[in-house]
Amino acid sequence: MLLNLSKIKALWDKLLRTEASPNQIASGFSWGLLVSFLPFPGFQTLLGLGGAFLFRTNKVASLIGLNLHLVILPVIPLIFWVEYEIGKFLLGMWDAPDFNPTNFSFRDLFREGWRYFYFTLVGSFVLGVPVSAAAFWGARQFVIRWQKARQDANNDSAVKPPEIKV
Numbered sequence: 001m002l003l004n005l006s007k008i009k010a011l012w013d014k015l016l017r018t019e020a021s022p023n024q025i026a027s028g029f030s031w032g033l034l035v036s037f038l039p040f041p042g043f044q045t046l047l048g049l050g051g052a053f054l055f056r057t058n059k060v061a062s063l064i065g066l067n068l069h070l071v072i073l074p075v076i077p078l079i080f081w082v083e084y085e086i087g088k089f090l091l092g093m094w095d096a097p098d099f100n101p102t103n104f105s106f107r108d109l110f111r112e113g114w115r116y117f118y119f120t121l122v123g124s125f126v127l128g129v130p131v132s133a134a135a136f137w138g139a140r141q142f143v144i145r146w147q148k149a150r151q152d153a154n155n156d157s158a159v160k161p162p163e164i165k166v
Helices: 005-016 022-037 044-054 059-090 106-157
Strands: none
Touching: 005 059, 022 044, 022 059, 022 106, 044 059, 059 106
């Protein structure tokens, strides 16, 4: 699912108007970010929304976290390569084929597909869990501050009764 920046901004604006708790928003965002690291192209949106529904997190925040990687789209092959190499290292598979994203073919995918997928899946958790955990805490702090600022602005703009001086 490719989104352009105007659609991400529209999702962001919708998120900022929601009344969800900071934990719900931060959990949704970090869940979406974690899913974006997984090697399931084409199924990431379903996994992101399904997990957000299952874990009762904010679905809009999940979509934003899920599609954040689209901003850094040119480096996604590099991220998959790093995930693959981490998985290969952790599983001790020194004889596994090298992953070359610039010279990758469907023949390689069918011949060694499970190994590529398995190594990349392991590496995606190694990279994705710490990134999404840090994103949870950062997003939670941001939402707390933003909701407090919004509440203060609403309190300041409320019609105040005139003061009676005696």
